[in-house]
Amino acid sequence: MPDILVQYEAEIWSSIGETFVMVGVSVLAAILVGLPVGTLLFLCRKDQILENQFVFSSLNLLVNIVRSFPFLLLVVFLIPFTRLIMGTAIGTAAATIPLSIIAIAHYSRLVEQSLLDVPKGVIEAAVSMGASVKEVVFKFLYVEARSGLVLGLTTSIISFISYSTIMGVVGGGGIGDFAIRYGYQQFKTDLMIYVIIIMVILVQLLQFVGTTISRLIDKR
Amino acid sequence: MIKLHKVSKSYSRFQAIKSISITVNAGEIHGIIGASGAGKSTVLRLMNLLEIPEEGEVEVNGQTLTNLHSKELRQARKSIGMIFQQYNLVANKTVYENVAVSLELANFPREERKSRVGECLQFVGLESLKDKYPAQLSGGQKQRVAIARALANNPRVLLCDEPTSSLDPNTTAEILSVLENINKSFGVTIVIVSHEMEVIKSICNRVTVMADGEVYDTVTIKPKRILNTDNSPKYFVEQLTKVGEMDHA
Numbered sequence: 001m002p003d004i005l006v007q008y009e010a011e012i013w014s015s016i017g018e019t020f021v022m023v024g025v026s027v028l029a030a031i032l033v034g035l036p037v038g039t040l041l042f043l044c045r046k047d048q049i050l051e052n053q054f055v056f057s058s059l060n061l062l063v064n065i066v067r068s069f070p071f072l073l074l075v076v077f078l079i080p081f082t083r084l085i086m087g088t089a090i091g092t093a094a095a096t097i098p099l100s101i102i103a104i105a106h107y108s109r110l111v112e113q114s115l116l117d118v119p120k121g122v123i124e125a126a127v128s129m130g131a132s133v134k135e136v137v138f139k140f141l142y143v144e145a146r147s148g149l150v151l152g153l154t155t156s157i158i159s160f161i162s163y164s165t166i167m168g169v170v171g172g173g174g175i176g177d178f179a180i181r182y183g184y185q186q187f188k189t190d191l192m193i194y195v196i197i198i199m200v201i202l203v204q205l206l207q208f209v210g211t212t213i214s215r216l217i218d219k220r
Numbered sequence: 221m222i223k224l225h226k227v228s229k230s231y232s233r234f235q236a237i238k239s240i241s242i243t244v245n246a247g248e249i250h251g252i253i254g255a256s257g258a259g260k261s262t263v264l265r266l267m268n269l270l271e272i273p274e275e276g277e278v279e280v281n282g283q284t285l286t287n288l289h290s291k292e293l294r295q296a297r298k299s300i301g302m303i304f305q306q307y308n309l310v311a312n313k314t315v316y317e318n319v320a321v322s323l324e325l326a327n328f329p330r331e332e333r334k335s336r337v338g339e340c341l342q343f344v345g346l347e348s349l350k351d352k353y354p355a356q357l358s359g360g361q362k363q364r365v366a367i368a369r370a371l372a373n374n375p376r377v378l379l380c381d382e383p384t385s386s387l388d389p390n391t392t393a394e395i396l397s398v399l400e401n402i403n404k405s406f407g408v409t410i411v412i413v414s415h416e417m418e419v420i421k422s423i424c425n426r427v428t429v430m431a432d433g434e435v436y437d438t439v440t441i442k443p444k445r446i447l448n449t450d451n452s453p454k455y456f457v458e459q460l461t462k463v464g465e466m467d468h469a
Contacts, residue, residue: 125308129322130297219353220311
């Protein structure tokens with residue numbers, strides 16, 4: 001291992017840990033909130049089983065607004081809100097708030113798109129068999145859209161890693177912030193390159209796992 | 221068994237169904253035929269309220285569906301089976317799971333599901349394919365799975381929306397005999413929408429002819445038998461080279 005990596009090993013590991021915390025919480029938010037929001041977006045569209053112009057337009061607007069912020073601005077804009085919830089706007093834990101918000105907006109859009117790929121006839125068959133909305137969602141929609149949902153989550157996780165590098169501005173830490181602080185601000189270019197390599201490997205691995213899972217569960 | 225009473229349905233400004241009344245008697249195989257756009261599929265979809273009419277009443281199995289709350293309507297739909305031209309199976313579920321899901325929806329006792337799915341698949345002759353996915357099946361096999369799924373809850377009525385329109389003549393004949401068999405063995409009332417005259421003629425007892433969103437006429441017929449067409453290459457050559465008949469106009 002290169003000397004410089006050995007020298008900073010402890011810090012690199014703790015930075016990776018911080019990245020995992022930030023991305024992990026974002027993934028949880030994406031699944032626990034983004035998935036239902038995306039599903040609701042889909043169900044409330046015109047000609048869908050919960051068609052509701054008001055709910056659809058409101059959610060749609062909200063998701064678009066969050067996604068149109070340059071992420072750095074969103075983080076700064078949310079500082080008062082973060083402070084309200086976490087008691088502080090600084091640190092890794094506080095960084096999870098803006099990350100979770102962008103994660104929800106990001107993944108809900110991908111969920112909506114995956115569900116749009118489910119043939120309308122399948123939903124119709126479900127309704128004709130007397131399925132309730134909940135049953136249509138869990139026994140039909142999610143089953144039929146599962147590979148798209150997994151691929152979408154993979155894309156999202158990779159974006160969250162990228163977003164998390166920005167969290168250095170509020171002391172969120174993480175591997176990206178480490179690379180900026182040492183590699184860029186202290187001119188340790190070689191260290192920066194090593195960190196970039198680590199991140200490339202991480203992203204490749206994630207994409208490989210996501211693509212493989214989605215292929216294995218796709219029987220269409 | 222099924223009564224539509226002065227039912228109307230429109231899409232934006234276009235009136236698809238103009239105050240029609242249709243009665244389907246218990247135990248019959250009722251055909252609905254008409255040109256594209258005549259409203260025949262819409263009429264079928266009104267029978268389980270997949271389309272909600274603006275006016276009129278829909279009665280099935282002695283229940284007025286148009287008066288039911290959503291929960292009661294869902295319950296009523298469990299005894300109205302439906303099959304479609306595009307089969308509409310869940311591609312990520314096996315044949316077995318596709319049939320089992322309709323039992324799950326109806327809260328069919330868990331211990332008996334397996335044997336009930338087996339019975340239904342056996343009836344349509346697909347027991348050996350229960351672990352396959354729809355993508356691995358032919359069109360005729362997919363439609364059989366859809367029939368098994370529709371039959372699982374012992375429906376009183378089976379609605380068929382162009383069930384054979386994506387199938388070749390031989391497979392069509394097979395599917396029609398399965399439908400006829402269901403009608404004879406279980407006394408299920410069948411409504412079948414098709415634009416194919418041969419299909420309607422071969423199994424229906426009564427036929428509603430539709431034009432421009434209205435009932436043109438309803439006729440009682442004697443079903444001719446389901447013909448198993450020959451698909452040997454010799455027969456094709458014979459048919460193609462046969463002289464005269466159609467082309468001297």
